[in-house]
Amino acid sequence: MAGSNTINITSPRWLLAELSYKCPLQCPYCSNPLDYAKYPNELSTDDWKRVLSQARKMGAVQLGFSGGEPLTRQDLPELVGYARELGYYSNLITSGYGLTEEKIIELKQAGLDHIQVSIQASSQELNDHLAGTTTYQHKQEVARLVKKHGYPMVLCVVIHRQNIHQMSEILAMAESLGADYLELANTQYYGWAHINRDALLPTREQFAEAEKIAQAFKEKVAGKMKIYYVVPDYYEDRPKACMNGWATTFLTIAPDGTALPCHSARELPGLDCPNVNDFSIEQIWNESKAFNFFRGTDWMQEPCRSCDEKHKDFGGCRCQAFLFNGDAASTDPVCSKSPERHRIDAAINSARELALSADEKPLVFRNSKNSKQF
Amino acid sequence: MINTETTLRFSPMYRLQWEEAQQKFVILYPEGMVELNQSSAEILKLCDGSRALPAIVAELEQKFATSGLTNDVTNFLNVALQNGWIQHD
Ligand code: SF4
Ligand code: SF4
Numbered sequence: 001m002a003g004s005n006t007i008n009i010t011s012p013r014w015l016l017a018e019l020s021y022k023c024p025l026q027c028p029y030c031s032n033p034l035d036y037a038k039y040p041n042e043l044s045t046d047d048w049k050r051v052l053s054q055a056r057k058m059g060a061v062q063l064g065f066s067g068g069e070p071l072t073r074q075d076l077p078e079l080v081g082y083a084r085e086l087g088y089y090s091n092l093i094t095s096g097y098g099l100t101e102e103k104i105i106e107l108k109q110a111g112l113d114h115i116q117v118s119i120q121a122s123s124q125e126l127n128d129h130l131a132g133t134t135t136y137q138h139k140q141e142v143a144r145l146v147k148k149h150g151y152p153m154v155l156c157v158v159i160h161r162q163n164i165h166q167m168s169e170i171l172a173m174a175e176s177l178g179a180d181y182l183e184l185a186n187t188q189y190y191g192w193a194h195i196n197r198d199a200l201l202p203t204r205e206q207f208a209e210a211e212k213i214a215q216a217f218k219e220k221v222a223g224k225m226k227i228y229y230v231v232p233d234y235y236e237d238r239p240k241a242c243m244n245g246w247a248t249t250f251l252t253i254a255p256d257g258t259a260l261p262c263h264s265a266r267e268l269p270g271l272d273c274p275n276v277n278d279f280s281i282e283q284i285w286n287e288s289k290a291f292n293f294f295r296g297t298d299w300m301q302e303p304c305r306s307c308d309e310k311h312k313d314f315g316g317c318r319c320q321a322f323l324f325n326g327d328a329a330s331t332d333p334v335c336s337k338s339p340e341r342h343r344i345d346a347a348i349n350s351a352r353e354l355a356l357s358a359d360e361k362p363l364v365f366r367n368s369k370n371s372k373q374f
Numbered sequence: 375m376i377n378t379e380t381t382l383r384f385s386p387m388y389r390l391q392w393e394e395a396q397q398k399f400v401i402l403y404p405e406g407m408v409e410l411n412q413s414s415a416e417i418l419k420l421c422d423g424s425r426a427l428p429a430i431v432a433e434l435e436q437k438f439a440t441s442g443l444t445n446d447v448t449n450f451l452n453v454a455l456q457n458g459w460i461q462h463d
Binding site: 089 | 386396456
């Protein structure tokens with residue numbers, strides 16, 4: 001049929017600017033690529049300004065400054081100011097490390113809209129263990145300062161087996177810090193989280209218990225605090241609608257200028273993700289092989305191809321399909337219709353065995369020394 | 375609930391802005407965006423801290439040369455208040 005291959009290309013709405021892979025923390029669930037140490041180059045201030053202008057022109061409006069730790073970039077206030085002039089709504093996604101009151105004020109004056117502070121756990125001991133640095137007290141202080149200076153305060157806690165038992169305390173902490181938004185992000189198993197999965201994946205019972213507590217809290221604080229709950233997809237029987245569909249909405253630019261349709265896409269072989277040093281954002285978004293690879297539905301295999309839910313979840317996550325099945329175009333193995341669902345169940349069981357046994361598997365922390373081994 | 379006495383103001387926790395690429399007004403907030411139709415945008419633009427409900431209705435009725443907007447405007451402003459987009463001074 002004529003026109004059956006024509007895909008309607010929507011324009012990007014969200015831009016994630018990963019300013020640097022440098023980070024003073026070492027979270028064992030970090031979503032940066034394992035081999036990030038191979039990409040030490042960083043775009044210049046002018047490169048970033050060009051990227052911001054081009055993406056804004058195409059319609060991007062939500063902007064996240066992330067990393068690594070974006071505060072390691074000395075030009076952050078300048079980039080924030082530039083983004084504000086262009087009309088972006090900008091978000092600083094930070095560990096809070098190195099964030100002083102002067103910096104908070106400077107960023108506010110430059111036009112930053114909100115700050116998302118991540119806290120690893122509700123107790124100092126566990127937070128500092130997970131972060132691989134002493135940061136807990138400072139993070140609490142940062143959260144207070146963010147609030148004091150009139151930003152909407154977004155607290156982000158990544159949930160996994162090492163902290164899921166603290167759910168009640170985490171919620172109480174968010175309430176006492178006066179968070180306006182709380183993101184409870186169940187770990188997604190890519191990058192560092194993937195290699196640490198046996199030690200991080202909660203059991204089904206732990207997850208159900210934590211979800212119950214979070215739901216009750218959500219009702220209690222309705223109207224005061226907004227809760228974003230990111231589900232752990234392993235315990236679902238349908239995959240997440242990853243990225244709202246490949247290259248429909250989200251654009252990530254890695255520190256070295258590589259443009260990615262999703263922040264994990266660097267792990268996928270054969271994509272040849274283009275670099276902003278060689279192409280404009282418009283060329284990248286509309287014409288590059290990488291961004292067109294999984295656009296629409298023509299690339300799908302069975303069971304997705306003939307499935308009536310394919311416009312709902314787009315076949316799930318390409319990175320998860322690759323990690324489990326070795327084929328990025330296959331059905332996300334989380335789906336109960338996938339012939340590979342047993343691989344997810346095996347991962348759940350393997351983590352469960354470790355959880356119930358007395359042994360603990362050492363976590364592989366995210367740092368340059370470990371990264372160089374990949 | 376919206377009262378008729380106190381002035382209304384768009385919340386500093388949100389941002390209302392025109393999006394050229396989409397040809398519409400949107401409300402921006404952490405991790406999200408709401409696209410507005412024209413009438414909702416017109417109502418919200420008048421929530422600038424200088425008017426209470428009756429003045430907003432009067433202004434809109436004059437602008438669009440119509441009358442009887444009180445119910446629609448009140449309903450929408452109640453939703454906006456519930457969502458936290460606007461607040462009473
Ligand atoms: S997840 Fe942790 S280690 Fe990774 S960038 Fe964020 S703060 Fe740094
Ligand atoms: S078969 Fe594919 S399209 Fe259908 S529900 Fe499963 S992942 Fe989604």
